[in-house]
Amino acid sequence: MKYPCILFDLDGTLTDSGEGIINCAVLALEHFSLPVPDRAAMRVFVGPPLRDTFIRFGVPEDRVEEAITVYRSRYTTVGKFENFPYPGIPEMLEALHKAGHRLFIATSKPEHMAVEIAEKFGIAKYFEAICGATLDGSRDAKEKVIEYLLTRCGVEGAIMVGDTHFDVTGAKFHGIDAIGVSWGYGEVCQMEQAGAIAIAHTAEELQTMLTAP
Numbered sequence: 001m002k003y004p005c006i007l008f009d010l011d012g013t014l015t016d017s018g019e020g021i022i023n024c025a026v027l028a029l030e031h032f033s034l035p036v037p038d039r040a041a042m043r044v045f046v047g048p049p050l051r052d053t054f055i056r057f058g059v060p061e062d063r064v065e066e067a068i069t070v071y072r073s074r075y076t077t078v079g080k081f082e083n084f085p086y087p088g089i090p091e092m093l094e095a096l097h098k099a100g101h102r103l104f105i106a107t108s109k110p111e112h113m114a115v116e117i118a119e120k121f122g123i124a125k126y127f128e129a130i131c132g133a134t135l136d137g138s139r140d141a142k143e144k145v146i147e148y149l150l151t152r153c154g155v156e157g158a159i160m161v162g163d164t165h166f167d168v169t170g171a172k173f174h175g176i177d178a179i180g181v182s183w184g185y186g187e188v189c190q191m192e193q194a195g196a197i198a199i200a201h202t203a204e205e206l207q208t209m210l211t212a213p
Contacts, residue, residue, distance in 0.1 A: 010182030142170025
């Protein structure tokens with residue numbers, strides 16, 4: 001097979017976590033009495049590291065950790081489960097697993113939370129490893145998460161699947177091809193500009209791309 005190892009982003013790729021993430025980000029912005037944009041503008045909180053996005057929305061750099069603490073006060077109890085798998089994802093993962101692909105998650109979400117979410121929705125069993133960010137921010141950029149995964153798991157012949165240009169550039173940093181998905185929270189044009197080799201519009205289409213000889 002062309003890609004024996006497949007790395008998946010989590011938020012916006014396997015599960016639609018937007019509701020929980022946005023609700024928690026709103027709470028943090030309100031904590032600082034900052035303007036809260038409409039929910040369409042808040043979609044950018046899904047995927048990238050929180051530290052970078054909070055600064056973009058006006059949180060002072062020296063108070064970003066406070067914003068993250070407020071965010072996580074709701075996310076760790078409620079927000080992480082305001083979430084659901086996208087249509088066709090469990091079936092696709094089962095098919096890829098049965099076909100012999102090694103499957104992994106590479107996410108900028110804190111690792112223990114990613115594990116809890118994958119377990120809640122019954123998809124953790126398909127993954128050889130679930131690799132995510134650290135709580136202290138030392139490993140939250142996608143290229144750092146992928147580096148950690150590659151080192152930990154001895155991955156060769158891999159491809160990355162994600163919904164933002166961060167997934168594409170993080171993979172390219174390590175010489176890995178990437179496929180973008182259009183159903184998440186990133187912009188298709190940005191993924192294409194970053195070098196995605198293809199864009200999938202359904203889980204079924206993605207499965208076909210990943211299993212092509």
